[in-house]
Amino acid sequence: MSPPGTPRGAPGATRGGPGHALAVAELLIRGAAVVDPEGGVEPRSILVRGERIAGILAPDVPPPAGVQVLDARGLHVFPGVVEPHAHLGYGGADMAGHFESETASAALGGITTVINIYRQYGRAASPYDELGGALRACEARARVDFAVHLALLLEDHVRSIPRYVAEHGIRSFKFYMAYRGEDGRQIGMTNEIDDGLLVEALSAIAAAPGGVACFHCENTEVINRVARRLRAEGRQGLAAWSASRPAYAEAESIHRAAVLGAAAGFSLWEGWPLRGWPVLTMVRGSVVMDKGEVVGKPGFGRYLPR
Numbered sequence: 001m002s003p004p005g006t007p008r009g010a011p012g013a014t015r016g017g018p019g020h021a022l023a024v025a026e027l028l029i030r031g032a033a034v035v036d037p038e039g040g041v042e043p044r045s046i047l048v049r050g051e052r053i054a055g056i057l058a059p060d061v062p063p064p065a066g067v068q069v070l071d072a073r074g075l076h077v078f079p080g081v082v083e084p085h086a087h088l089g090y091g092g093a094d095m096a097g098h099f100e101s102e103t104a105s106a107a108l109g110g111i112t113t114v115i116n117i118y119r120q121y122g123r124a125a126s127p128y129d130e131l132g133g134a135l136r137a138c139e140a141r142a143r144v145d146f147a148v149h150l151a152l153l154l155e156d157h158v159r160s161i162p163r164y165v166a167e168h169g170i171r172s173f174k175f176y177m178a179y180r181g182e183d184g185r186q187i188g189m190t191n192e193i194d195d196g197l198l199v200e201a202l203s204a205i206a207a208a209p210g211g212v213a214c215f216h217c218e219n220t221e222v223i224n225r226v227a228r229r230l231r232a233e234g235r236q237g238l239a240a241w242s243a244s245r246p247a248y249a250e251a252e253s254i255h256r257a258a259v260l261g262a263a264a265g266f267s268l269w270e271g272w273p274l275r276g277w278p279v280l281t282m283v284r285g286s287v288v289m290d291k292g293e294v295v296g297k298p299g300f301g302r303y304l305p306r
Helices: 018-024 095-108 131-139 155-159 161-168 182-186 195-206 220-232 237-243 247-263
Strands: 027-036 040-049 052-057 068-071 081-086 111-118 145-151 172-176 212-216 280-283 286-290
Touching: 095 111, 095 131, 095 280, 095 286, 111 131, 111 280, 131 145, 131 161, 155 161, 155 195, 161 195, 172 195, 182 220, 195 212, 195 247, 212 247, 220 237, 220 247
Parallel strands: 027 068, 081 111, 111 145, 145 172, 172 212
Antiparallel strands: 027 040, 040 052, 280 286
16 A cells, blocks of 8 residues: 555555645545555555545544545445446346446445446347447446446357447456257347357457456256256256256356366456445445435446446
8 A cells, every 4th residue: 555665554655655645635534444455454544536546544644634534433444346247127127227226225235336237138139239328328327337248149249349349348248158049048048159159259358458258157058958857847946947057067167168268368256245234335536325325316327438
């Protein structure tokens, strides 16, 4: 949290230089236990200017004149939590309406950015010509910031990856290794992405700066065969759905995704849960949730090209 050569905990220590930060700060979050991925948990004060952190200081640095002070003693301050896997608008529901209601829930949970999986429902899949209008409609209703994982289901989608990057700033793409053939027809999904097309798609994503590939890992051939046998036995419902997806079908698919991803230059990651309940959520320097009350207005959230 400190510039090179500045001891941690020294009065005025800040990434941007103490004098500059104090001169431009508009908000001081004072005396918090700051959770820093680089330095662990340390008592600090945070200076905010506009929508950005201007500096991270020692906890006892006096605030500059005219700066708003938020007393955070006894509280932890985390970097903004990102929800990396949401399905707002699932099944053809009002996506913009979901953004208004569900980003309020996100703010209550301390989430400052939602990454939504975007795909088409209730009609034949097409090359996402409606995407720009859909993003603008969601931005008009969102209370926190958001980005998009774009589901690639068609060969036309794969050919259009450079356009999605250039026109919408999308660099994160979702693949379903399940839901092809009989398995896909059960949920109304058209999925043309076989392993050969997947390799081509991964190569195109790797060419985009910061490109990310996300996988739903299940072996669709295994699932189709097991599900067919279960239906012949008269088994239906959630228990049969679970039984049609044995663990080895997922494990094999994860391994295959890792091999194909590594060939295109990707590495794997996985998330982990956070426990606890926030008392304040801030997005770009503004409070969107305070003590269980959502105060961020619809339309405050921004679409973040990645």
